[in-house]
Amino acid sequence: MTALWPKILPYIAALLIGAVGAWMWQANSYGKIIADSNASYQADLTSIANAGAAQARQALEKQQIAEQALADLDQKKPEGKDRWPRRE
Template sequence: MIALLKQYKLIAAGTAVLALMALSAAGAWQWQGNAYGKRLADQATAHETFLRQVAEANAAVILKQQADRLALEQRLAKADQQSTEKLTHALTENDRLERLYSSADDERRRLRIEVKVARADAVVSAATGSGGVGNAASVELSAAAGRTVWDIRRGMIDDQAKLAYLQEWARQILGVR
């Protein structure tokens, strides 16, 4: 019986050791789980903070870009308005001059241009020396040619205004002053 008692003691001690080992493993598992859970929670918090900072930085960049875009659109609108006013003024002046020209009498309506012309000899031969430039003369344009001059002038005014507008537009877009 003593042997049986020793055997039971040995089994009880083994069972107690196994129970202690199981409790230790369960405690370690629990402690380790809590430690990892805390680390994961800290990482999640850090990640959320990082994402919030990135979102705030992106929002700041977008707001600045929108403000820059609005300022550019306002500068372009101002340049467009100024260009349109200049063009309107120049075309109005051209129309005024054309009306003044068309309502004048025949003598004043003639468009004369002072030019220097080469002397026109009746016969030019190989023996003739080099030609010379004569005195100033007056060239008179026909009424149709006079109207064409005003049309050409109007086109030049229009083209110059467009060119100035496009140059100002490019300056504004590129930020060149």
């Protein structure tokens, strides 16, 4: 058994070195994948935020137009009357 160790030890060392090398290479590869994924995620969040801001601007514009239309109607209301005349 003692004579077997010197013969097997280089193979074990080579396997360990190969395993460590593969582990480091794979970890580096995963790091790149995660970095790409984070960049893509950030781009998605930015586009979603921009779309939300655009929708909010459009809603605000519609609200301002409606408020202006109501203000215009209030100015057209006949003087001295509390309500518009009824249509029959």
